Amino acid sequence: MINVLLAGVGGQGTVLAAKVLASAAAARGWQVRTAETIGMAQRGGNVTSHVRMGSDGEEVFSPLITPGTADMVIALEPGEAARALPYLASGGVLVTATTAIQPVTAALASVPYRAGDVVAGLADALQGGSFLFVPVDDAALMHELGGASRKSLNMMLLAVAVAQGRVPLTLDEVKSAVEACVKPQFVAMNLEAIDHAVAAYG
Numbered sequence: 001m002i003n004v005l006l007a008g009v010g011g012q013g014t015v016l017a018a019k020v021l022a023s024a025a026a027a028r029g030w031q032v033r034t035a036e037t038i039g040m041a042q043r044g045g046n047v048t049s050h051v052r053m054g055s056d057g058e059e060v061f062s063p064l065i066t067p068g069t070a071d072m073v074i075a076l077e078p079g080e081a082a083r084a085l086p087y088l089a090s091g092g093v094l095v096t097a098t099t100a101i102q103p104v105t106a107a108l109a110s111v112p113y114r115a116g117d118v119v120a121g122l123a124d125a126l127q128g129g130s131f132l133f134v135p136v137d138d139a140a141l142m143h144e145l146g147g148a149s150r151k152s153l154n155m156m157l158l159a160v161a162v163a164q165g166r167v168p169l170t171l172d173e174v175k176s177a178v179e180a181c182v183k184p185q186f187v188a189m190n191l192e193a194i195d196h197a198v199a200a201y202g
Helices: 014-027 078-087 104-108 115-126 138-144 150-163 171-181 184-201
Strands: 002-009 032-037 046-053 070-075 088-097 132-136
Touching: 002 014, 002 078, 002 150, 014 032, 014 046, 014 150, 014 171, 046 078, 070 078, 070 150, 078 088, 078 115, 088 115, 088 150, 115 132, 132 150, 132 184, 138 150, 138 184, 150 171, 150 184, 171 184
Parallel strands: 002 070, 070 088, 088 132
Antiparallel strands: 002 046, 032 046
């Protein structure tokens, strides 16, 4: 059984990334269950997608991941990575973008929200264990791609996560799922972004 939690804010494509992951797993014949908790996503709130995969032929009875059991957390925003951290299992993998999306509450807070502080805090929290922490400089990747749309960030982080080798899926399987799940006019952009991200962080 493999549990993957994806976290982001509304509009980042968290749910689509979960759909692609689930599609790649289902194409292998695995039983897959997914669920989303979207809260105030349409107003920039957090989005969490649960993907549970019976990678050894197990039947998956529940779609929800319990705290401390996620083999991998993929976060499209560092604050959401911190929010999802309690779900990460011992020895799990955390892949997160390093660019902050400032919530409305940050403008009202006395202490500013700095992405660097959150990423450093995550690194400290995961230090000394068997965890794998992969912070992805998404701003640099986008710049290297010539200002590519941030709409491809979800696929980039998913590909980087799969490339770490903790989930027994191949990048070719992920790409095939992208072709099946993403609108045709956006497929080439996402495949290029995947290749670029994996070359940098795979």
